[in-house]
Amino acid sequence: MTPTQTEVAQRRGTPEESDGTPVISVRGLWKVFGPKADRVPDSEELCGLTRRELMDRTGCTAAVRDIDFDVAPGEVFVVMGLSGSGKSTLVRCLTRLIEPTAGEIVFEGQDIRQADDRRLRDLRRSKFSMVFQHFGLLPHRRVVDNVGFGLEIRGMGRAERTRRALEVVELVGLSGYENSYPDQLSGGMQQRVGLARALAGDPDVLFFDEPFSALDPLIRRDMQNEVIRLHHEVGKTMVFITHDLSEALKLGDRILIMRDGRMVQCGTGDELVGAPADDYVREFVKDVPRGEVLTLRWIMRAPEDEDALDGPELGPDVVVREATRTVLAAHRPVKVVENGKLLGIVGDEEILSVVAGQEGGA
Numbered sequence: 001m002t003p004t005q006t007e008v009a010q011r012r013g014t015p016e017e018s019d020g021t022p023v024i025s026v027r028g029l030w031k032v033f034g035p036k037a038d039r040v041p042d043s044e045e046l047c048g049l050t051r052r053e054l055m056d057r058t059g060c061t062a063a064v065r066d067i068d069f070d071v072a073p074g075e076v077f078v079v080m081g082l083s084g085s086g087k088s089t090l091v092r093c094l095t096r097l098i099e100p101t102a103g104e105i106v107f108e109g110q111d112i113r114q115a116d117d118r119r120l121r122d123l124r125r126s127k128f129s130m131v132f133q134h135f136g137l138l139p140h141r142r143v144v145d146n147v148g149f150g151l152e153i154r155g156m157g158r159a160e161r162t163r164r165a166l167e168v169v170e171l172v173g174l175s176g177y178e179n180s181y182p183d184q185l186s187g188g189m190q191q192r193v194g195l196a197r198a199l200a201g202d203p204d205v206l207f208f209d210e211p212f213s214a215l216d217p218l219i220r221r222d223m224q225n226e227v228i229r230l231h232h233e234v235g236k237t238m239v240f241i242t243h244d245l246s247e248a249l250k251l252g253d254r255i256l257i258m259r260d261g262r263m264v265q266c267g268t269g270d271e272l273v274g275a276p277a278d279d280y281v282r283e284f285v286k287d288v289p290r291g292e293v294l295t296l297r298w299i300m301r302a303p304e305d306e307d308a309l310d311g312p313e314l315g316p317d318v319v320v321r322e323a324t325r326t327v328l329a330a331h332r333p334v335k336v337v338e339n340g341k342l343l344g345i346v347g348d349e350e351i352l353s354v355v356a357g358q359e360g361g362a
Protein backbone atom coordinates (compact mmCIF):
# COMPACT_ATOMS: atom_id res chain seq x y z
CA MET A 1 0.00 0.00 0.00
CA THR A 2 1.27 3.44 -0.77
CA PRO A 3 0.38 6.56 1.17
CA THR A 4 -2.54 8.51 -0.27
CA GLN A 5 -2.28 12.14 -1.22
CA THR A 6 -4.07 13.23 1.94
CA GLU A 7 -1.86 11.09 4.12
CA VAL A 8 1.27 12.54 2.59
CA ALA A 9 -0.18 16.02 2.98
CA GLN A 10 -0.92 15.26 6.62
CA ARG A 11 2.67 14.26 7.18
CA ARG A 12 3.99 17.34 5.49
CA GLY A 13 1.81 19.39 7.78
CA THR A 14 3.53 18.30 11.00
CA PRO A 15 6.71 20.25 11.27
CA GLU A 16 8.01 20.25 14.84
CA GLU A 17 9.87 23.23 16.16
CA SER A 18 13.30 22.29 17.46
CA ASP A 19 16.31 24.15 18.80
CA GLY A 20 18.48 21.73 16.87
CA THR A 21 19.45 19.56 19.84
CA PRO A 22 18.72 15.93 19.02
CA VAL A 23 16.70 13.84 21.46
CA ILE A 24 18.94 10.86 20.75
CA SER A 25 22.36 11.01 19.19
CA VAL A 26 24.00 7.78 18.09
CA ARG A 27 27.67 7.56 17.07
CA GLY A 28 29.74 4.60 15.95
CA LEU A 29 27.25 2.08 17.32
CA TRP A 30 28.14 -1.60 17.01
CA LYS A 31 26.50 -4.77 18.18
CA VAL A 32 28.46 -7.93 17.56
CA PHE A 33 27.12 -11.28 18.74
CA GLY A 34 29.56 -14.10 19.37
CA PRO A 35 32.82 -14.95 21.09
CA LYS A 36 35.19 -12.06 21.87
CA ALA A 37 32.80 -9.69 20.14
CA ASP A 38 34.67 -6.64 21.51
CA ARG A 39 37.64 -7.11 19.23
CA VAL A 40 35.59 -6.73 16.02
CA PRO A 41 34.83 -2.96 16.04
CA ASP A 42 38.47 -2.18 16.89
CA SER A 43 39.97 -4.28 14.13
CA GLU A 44 40.20 -2.66 10.73
CA GLU A 45 40.75 -6.06 9.20
CA LEU A 46 37.69 -7.67 10.80
CA CYS A 47 35.53 -4.59 10.06
CA GLY A 48 36.34 -5.01 6.40
CA LEU A 49 34.97 -8.55 6.19
CA THR A 50 31.53 -9.43 4.88
CA ARG A 51 29.05 -10.98 7.28
CA ARG A 52 29.79 -14.45 5.99
CA GLU A 53 33.56 -14.00 6.18
CA LEU A 54 33.32 -12.59 9.69
CA MET A 55 31.24 -15.57 10.79
CA ASP A 56 33.69 -18.02 9.22
CA ARG A 57 36.75 -16.32 10.70
CA THR A 58 35.49 -15.46 14.19
CA GLY A 59 32.10 -17.09 14.77
CA CYS A 60 30.66 -13.59 15.26
CA THR A 61 27.69 -11.82 13.68
CA ALA A 62 27.91 -8.04 13.34
CA ALA A 63 24.21 -7.20 13.60
CA VAL A 64 24.83 -3.44 13.83
CA ARG A 65 27.92 -1.97 12.20
CA ASP A 66 29.17 1.50 12.91
CA ILE A 67 25.89 3.38 12.77
CA ASP A 68 25.53 7.15 13.28
CA PHE A 69 22.28 9.12 13.40
CA ASP A 70 20.38 11.77 15.35
CA VAL A 71 16.69 11.80 16.17
CA ALA A 72 15.18 15.29 16.37
CA PRO A 73 12.55 16.31 18.93
CA GLY A 74 9.06 15.40 17.77
CA GLU A 75 10.40 13.46 14.81
CA VAL A 76 9.05 10.14 13.57
CA PHE A 77 12.29 8.35 12.76
CA VAL A 78 11.88 5.09 10.88
CA VAL A 79 14.43 2.28 10.73
CA MET A 80 13.75 0.15 7.68
CA GLY A 81 15.38 -2.94 6.22
CA LEU A 82 14.75 -6.52 5.22
CA SER A 83 14.61 -9.34 7.73
CA GLY A 84 17.98 -9.81 9.42
CA SER A 85 19.31 -6.37 8.46
CA GLY A 86 19.70 -5.44 12.16
CA LYS A 87 16.71 -3.16 12.80
CA SER A 88 15.55 -4.76 16.06
CA THR A 89 19.06 -5.09 17.38
CA LEU A 90 19.75 -1.43 16.62
CA VAL A 91 16.63 -0.17 18.35
CA ARG A 92 17.05 -2.51 21.33
CA CYS A 93 20.57 -1.17 21.76
CA LEU A 94 19.15 2.33 22.16
CA THR A 95 17.40 1.35 25.39
CA ARG A 96 20.04 -1.24 26.25
CA LEU A 97 17.60 -4.10 26.09
CA ILE A 98 20.60 -5.38 24.14
CA GLU A 99 24.04 -4.23 25.31
CA PRO A 100 25.90 -2.47 22.50
CA THR A 101 29.44 -3.64 21.77
CA ALA A 102 30.84 -0.18 20.96
CA GLY A 103 29.74 3.37 20.31
CA GLU A 104 27.78 6.12 21.99
CA ILE A 105 24.07 6.80 22.54
CA VAL A 106 23.53 10.25 23.99
CA PHE A 107 20.18 11.08 25.59
CA GLU A 108 19.68 14.15 27.82
CA GLY A 109 23.37 14.94 27.50
CA GLN A 110 24.49 11.55 28.84
CA ASP A 111 25.75 8.42 27.20
CA ILE A 112 23.17 5.75 27.90
CA ARG A 113 25.95 3.18 27.79
CA GLN A 114 27.38 4.70 30.97
CA ALA A 115 24.05 4.68 32.82
CA ASP A 116 23.98 2.63 36.03
CA ASP A 117 21.11 0.25 36.83
CA ARG A 118 19.12 2.91 38.61
CA ARG A 119 19.33 5.41 35.79
CA LEU A 120 18.51 2.70 33.29
CA ARG A 121 15.42 1.68 35.27
CA ASP A 122 14.35 5.31 35.42
CA LEU A 123 14.87 5.75 31.67
CA ARG A 124 12.81 2.67 30.86
CA ARG A 125 10.04 3.56 33.30
CA SER A 126 9.58 7.23 32.61
CA LYS A 127 11.44 8.36 29.50
CA PHE A 128 11.09 5.51 27.01
CA SER A 129 8.17 3.28 26.04
CA MET A 130 8.06 0.36 23.67
CA VAL A 131 5.29 -1.03 21.50
CA PHE A 132 5.97 -4.52 20.17
CA GLN A 133 4.34 -6.67 17.52
CA HIS A 134 3.14 -9.04 20.23
CA PHE A 135 1.07 -6.84 22.41
CA GLY A 136 2.19 -8.42 25.70
CA LEU A 137 -1.09 -7.56 27.41
CA LEU A 138 -1.89 -9.17 30.73
CA PRO A 139 -4.84 -11.46 29.99
CA HIS A 140 -6.49 -11.28 33.42
CA ARG A 141 -6.47 -7.52 33.58
CA ARG A 142 -9.08 -5.25 32.11
CA VAL A 143 -8.07 -2.69 29.48
CA VAL A 144 -7.89 0.12 32.02
CA ASP A 145 -5.62 -1.92 34.30
CA ASN A 146 -3.38 -3.01 31.43
CA VAL A 147 -3.01 0.61 30.39
CA GLY A 148 -2.24 1.68 33.96
CA PHE A 149 0.21 -1.16 34.62
CA GLY A 150 3.39 0.88 34.11
CA LEU A 151 2.02 3.62 36.34
CA GLU A 152 1.31 1.04 39.03
CA ILE A 153 4.92 -0.14 38.85
CA ARG A 154 6.01 3.46 39.29
CA GLY A 155 4.02 3.55 42.51
CA MET A 156 1.16 5.79 41.36
CA GLY A 157 -1.99 5.43 43.48
CA ARG A 158 -5.06 3.66 42.09
CA ALA A 159 -7.30 6.71 41.67
CA GLU A 160 -4.68 8.74 39.83
CA ARG A 161 -3.56 5.95 37.55
CA THR A 162 -7.14 5.05 36.68
CA ARG A 163 -7.80 8.67 35.79
CA ARG A 164 -4.71 8.78 33.58
CA ALA A 165 -5.46 5.38 32.04
CA LEU A 166 -9.00 6.45 31.13
CA GLU A 167 -7.59 9.59 29.53
CA VAL A 168 -5.29 7.65 27.22
CA VAL A 169 -7.90 4.98 26.54
CA GLU A 170 -10.04 7.79 25.15
CA LEU A 171 -7.07 9.22 23.25
CA VAL A 172 -6.56 5.96 21.35
CA GLY A 173 -10.27 5.60 20.58
CA LEU A 174 -11.10 2.78 22.99
CA SER A 175 -13.73 4.53 25.09
CA GLY A 176 -16.40 2.01 25.99
CA TYR A 177 -13.90 -0.85 26.22
CA GLU A 178 -12.24 0.19 29.49
CA ASN A 179 -13.56 -2.85 31.32
CA SER A 180 -13.04 -5.42 28.56
CA TYR A 181 -10.40 -8.14 28.82
CA PRO A 182 -7.78 -8.46 26.06
CA ASP A 183 -9.27 -11.64 24.58
CA GLN A 184 -12.55 -9.80 24.02
CA LEU A 185 -10.78 -7.38 21.65
CA SER A 186 -9.68 -7.69 18.01
CA GLY A 187 -5.96 -7.57 17.13
CA GLY A 188 -6.19 -3.91 16.11
CA MET A 189 -7.92 -3.00 19.35
CA GLN A 190 -5.35 -4.91 21.38
CA GLN A 191 -2.63 -2.95 19.67
CA ARG A 192 -4.49 0.25 20.59
CA VAL A 193 -4.27 -0.92 24.21
CA GLY A 194 -0.53 -1.42 23.64
CA LEU A 195 -0.32 2.14 22.31
CA ALA A 196 -2.31 3.51 25.24
CA ARG A 197 -0.08 1.65 27.69
CA ALA A 198 3.00 3.13 26.01
CA LEU A 199 1.54 6.64 26.15
CA ALA A 200 0.21 6.42 29.72
CA GLY A 201 3.51 7.29 31.38
CA ASP A 202 3.99 10.32 29.12
CA PRO A 203 7.39 9.13 27.83
CA ASP A 204 9.82 11.31 25.89
CA VAL A 205 10.40 8.69 23.20
CA LEU A 206 8.16 5.90 21.91
CA PHE A 207 9.87 2.93 20.28
CA PHE A 208 7.82 0.76 17.94
CA ASP A 209 9.19 -2.63 16.87
CA GLU A 210 7.15 -3.74 13.84
CA PRO A 211 3.96 -3.14 15.83
CA PHE A 212 1.53 -3.71 12.98
CA SER A 213 3.17 -6.57 11.09
CA ALA A 214 0.75 -9.17 12.43
CA LEU A 215 -2.37 -7.15 11.61
CA ASP A 216 -4.34 -7.61 8.42
CA PRO A 217 -3.86 -4.87 5.80
CA LEU A 218 -6.95 -2.78 6.49
CA ILE A 219 -6.47 -2.77 10.24
CA ARG A 220 -2.82 -2.05 9.66
CA ARG A 221 -3.71 0.99 7.63
CA ASP A 222 -6.06 2.16 10.37
CA MET A 223 -3.32 1.80 12.94
CA GLN A 224 -0.84 3.71 10.79
CA ASN A 225 -3.36 6.53 10.56
CA GLU A 226 -3.82 6.27 14.29
CA VAL A 227 -0.10 6.78 14.85
CA ILE A 228 -0.17 9.82 12.55
CA ARG A 229 -3.18 11.22 14.41
CA LEU A 230 -1.61 10.57 17.82
CA HIS A 231 1.61 12.15 16.67
CA HIS A 232 -0.34 15.27 15.69
CA GLU A 233 -2.03 15.31 19.07
CA VAL A 234 0.82 14.47 21.43
CA GLY A 235 3.83 15.36 19.24
CA LYS A 236 6.04 12.64 20.77
CA THR A 237 9.38 11.64 19.35
CA MET A 238 8.95 8.21 17.80
CA VAL A 239 11.42 5.60 16.56
CA PHE A 240 9.60 3.11 14.40
CA ILE A 241 10.93 -0.15 12.95
CA THR A 242 9.39 -1.60 9.82
CA HIS A 243 10.34 -3.75 6.85
CA ASP A 244 7.60 -2.15 4.78
CA LEU A 245 8.62 0.79 2.59
CA SER A 246 5.11 2.17 2.18
CA GLU A 247 4.69 2.19 5.96
CA ALA A 248 8.05 3.91 6.29
CA LEU A 249 7.12 6.57 3.71
CA LYS A 250 3.74 7.12 5.26
CA LEU A 251 4.94 7.53 8.83
CA GLY A 252 8.55 8.66 8.69
CA ASP A 253 9.83 12.20 8.76
CA ARG A 254 13.14 10.50 8.01
CA ILE A 255 13.99 6.92 7.18
CA LEU A 256 17.20 5.05 7.90
CA ILE A 257 17.70 2.13 5.55
CA MET A 258 19.77 -0.77 6.87
CA ARG A 259 21.42 -3.59 5.03
CA ASP A 260 23.58 -6.27 6.67
CA GLY A 261 23.93 -4.19 9.82
CA ARG A 262 25.07 -1.06 8.01
CA MET A 263 23.27 2.16 7.28
CA VAL A 264 22.81 2.50 3.52
CA GLN A 265 21.01 5.84 3.54
CA CYS A 266 19.21 8.11 5.95
CA GLY A 267 16.90 10.81 4.67
CA THR A 268 13.37 12.00 4.04
CA GLY A 269 11.11 9.95 1.80
CA ASP A 270 11.60 12.35 -1.10
CA GLU A 271 15.38 12.15 -0.68
CA LEU A 272 15.30 8.36 -0.84
CA VAL A 273 13.09 8.40 -3.91
CA GLY A 274 14.69 11.43 -5.59
CA ALA A 275 18.34 10.62 -4.84
CA PRO A 276 18.82 6.97 -3.81
CA ALA A 277 22.32 6.44 -2.40
CA ASP A 278 22.98 3.22 -4.31
CA ASP A 279 21.42 0.47 -6.41
CA TYR A 280 20.07 -1.24 -3.31
CA VAL A 281 17.99 1.79 -2.33
CA ARG A 282 17.10 2.46 -5.98
CA GLU A 283 15.68 -1.05 -6.24
CA PHE A 284 13.80 -0.58 -2.97
CA VAL A 285 12.06 2.60 -4.08
CA LYS A 286 11.53 1.81 -7.74
CA ASP A 287 7.81 1.10 -7.43
CA VAL A 288 6.99 4.13 -5.30
CA PRO A 289 4.61 6.50 -7.16
CA ARG A 290 7.04 9.39 -7.50
CA GLY A 291 4.38 12.06 -7.85
CA GLU A 292 3.12 11.26 -4.35
CA VAL A 293 6.51 11.57 -2.71
CA LEU A 294 8.65 13.99 -4.73
CA THR A 295 8.21 17.70 -4.13
CA LEU A 296 8.52 20.58 -6.59
CA ARG A 297 12.09 21.12 -5.36
CA TRP A 298 13.04 17.89 -7.13
CA ILE A 299 11.59 18.71 -10.51
CA MET A 300 11.86 22.49 -10.91
CA ARG A 301 14.19 23.92 -13.52
CA ALA A 302 15.89 27.27 -14.03
CA PRO A 303 13.77 29.75 -16.05
CA GLU A 304 14.87 30.51 -19.59
CA ASP A 305 14.47 33.78 -21.49
CA GLU A 306 11.28 32.74 -23.23
CA ASP A 307 9.54 31.54 -20.02
CA ALA A 308 6.70 33.76 -18.81
CA LEU A 309 7.24 34.64 -15.17
CA ASP A 310 3.74 35.78 -14.29
CA GLY A 311 2.39 32.36 -13.32
CA PRO A 312 1.08 31.30 -9.91
CA GLU A 313 3.49 30.64 -7.06
CA LEU A 314 3.92 27.46 -5.03
CA GLY A 315 6.38 26.47 -2.30
CA PRO A 316 9.24 24.03 -3.02
CA ASP A 317 7.91 21.45 -0.54
CA VAL A 318 4.54 21.02 -2.24
CA VAL A 319 4.17 17.41 -3.35
CA VAL A 320 4.03 17.00 -7.13
CA ARG A 321 0.65 15.28 -7.08
CA GLU A 322 -0.85 18.20 -5.15
CA ALA A 323 0.63 20.73 -7.57
CA THR A 324 -0.55 18.97 -10.71
CA ARG A 325 -3.91 20.69 -11.06
CA THR A 326 -2.46 24.16 -10.48
CA VAL A 327 0.38 23.65 -12.94
CA LEU A 328 -1.77 22.16 -15.69
CA ALA A 329 -4.44 24.84 -15.29
CA ALA A 330 -1.97 27.73 -15.32
CA HIS A 331 -1.05 27.62 -19.05
CA ARG A 332 2.31 29.11 -18.05
CA PRO A 333 5.02 27.93 -15.71
CA VAL A 334 4.37 27.87 -11.97
CA LYS A 335 7.00 29.76 -10.02
CA VAL A 336 8.59 27.85 -7.13
CA VAL A 337 9.15 30.48 -4.48
CA GLU A 338 10.57 30.29 -0.98
CA ASN A 339 10.79 33.32 1.34
CA GLY A 340 10.08 35.59 -1.61
CA LYS A 341 12.94 34.10 -3.65
CA LEU A 342 12.36 32.46 -7.02
CA LEU A 343 14.01 29.03 -6.88
CA GLY A 344 12.87 27.73 -10.24
CA ILE A 345 9.87 27.02 -12.38
CA VAL A 346 7.69 24.02 -13.09
CA GLY A 347 5.68 23.56 -16.26
CA ASP A 348 3.44 20.87 -17.75
CA GLU A 349 6.43 18.95 -19.01
CA GLU A 350 8.09 18.54 -15.61
CA ILE A 351 4.81 17.51 -13.99
CA LEU A 352 3.83 15.05 -16.69
CA SER A 353 7.22 13.39 -16.76
CA VAL A 354 6.87 12.54 -13.06
CA VAL A 355 3.23 11.58 -13.16
CA ALA A 356 3.90 9.38 -16.18
CA GLY A 357 6.86 7.86 -14.31
CA GLN A 358 9.49 9.02 -16.80
CA GLU A 359 11.39 11.42 -14.58
CA GLY A 360 14.96 10.20 -14.19
CA GLY A 361 15.85 10.49 -10.47
CA ALA A 362 19.43 10.22 -9.29
Ligand SMILES: Nc1ncnc2c1ncn2[C@@H]1O[C@H](COP(=O)(O)OP(=O)(O)OP(=O)(O)O)[C@@H](O)[C@H]1O
Binding pocket: 033, 034, 061, 062, 063, 081, 082, 083, 084, 085, 086, 087, 088, 089, 090, 243
Ligand atom coordinates in the same frame (compact mmCIF):
# COMPACT_ATOMS: atom_id res chain seq x y z
N1 LIG B 1 21.06 -13.06 20.22
C1 LIG B 1 21.62 -13.19 19.02
N2 LIG B 1 22.70 -14.00 18.85
C2 LIG B 1 23.31 -14.12 17.65
N3 LIG B 1 22.90 -13.48 16.53
C3 LIG B 1 21.82 -12.68 16.64
C4 LIG B 1 21.12 -12.49 17.88
N4 LIG B 1 20.10 -11.62 17.67
C5 LIG B 1 20.15 -11.29 16.36
N5 LIG B 1 21.17 -11.91 15.75
C6 LIG B 1 21.55 -11.79 14.33
O1 LIG B 1 21.73 -10.42 14.04
C7 LIG B 1 21.26 -10.11 12.75
C8 LIG B 1 20.24 -8.98 12.84
O2 LIG B 1 19.06 -9.44 13.50
P1 LIG B 1 17.83 -8.49 13.81
O3 LIG B 1 16.81 -9.33 14.50
O4 LIG B 1 18.29 -7.27 14.48
O5 LIG B 1 17.34 -8.12 12.36
P2 LIG B 1 15.97 -7.45 11.91
O6 LIG B 1 16.29 -6.56 10.79
O7 LIG B 1 15.29 -6.87 13.09
O8 LIG B 1 15.17 -8.71 11.37
P3 LIG B 1 13.62 -9.09 11.52
O9 LIG B 1 12.85 -8.10 10.69
O10 LIG B 1 13.56 -10.47 10.97
O11 LIG B 1 13.32 -9.00 13.00
C9 LIG B 1 20.68 -11.39 12.19
O12 LIG B 1 21.66 -11.98 11.38
C10 LIG B 1 20.43 -12.23 13.41
O13 LIG B 1 20.55 -13.60 13.11
